[in-house]
Amino acid sequence: MKFKNISITGRLCYLFLCIEQYLIFCYPDRDWTIVSQKCWQWTNTYWNKACDEYCKIIPYYLLEFDTYEETNEKEFDGTLSQEEYHILRKLYDNIASGDKKEEINEMLLLPVLFNNACEGVCFAEADTSTTAILVKAESILVRHAIPFPDIEKITFLTVKQKGGWGDFIESEFLSMLDTIR
16 A cells, blocks of 8 residues: 555645645646645644634635625635735636535535544544545546646655644645745
């Protein structure tokens, strides 16, 4: 199994690489910088805070309501800036409606599932469920004949770090987008 020696943090990084790969290949004419920034910020802070920040880029949550005010208040407890809201709405224009069944939502919701699978469990439980989530991400890539990210980029993030969970890491350097490295 290719993820056996990769920490949970390393697996999360691999998931972000899958997301970038998907977005770049399926929507090459869009600037995915803001999405990548929300991904890579996750690995250097506590996950509950990072997940809340990440959720702001998911069309399923972002497009639930019709206005910034309603979205900010009801979905993000007043933490979404108006500037980010408008950037993201424009980014998803004509590619996402917010329907949970849309493939872009399916892909972008995987880190939330990853987070939930890790919450309050031992490494052995997280090991199994996170691997299944990565397999799901790869299956979305396969649908489009998109190559998998290079796993060698994350092999330094081993299960020997913090009992398999991995260390905090400034991970932006792993991004495929030059704009955030």
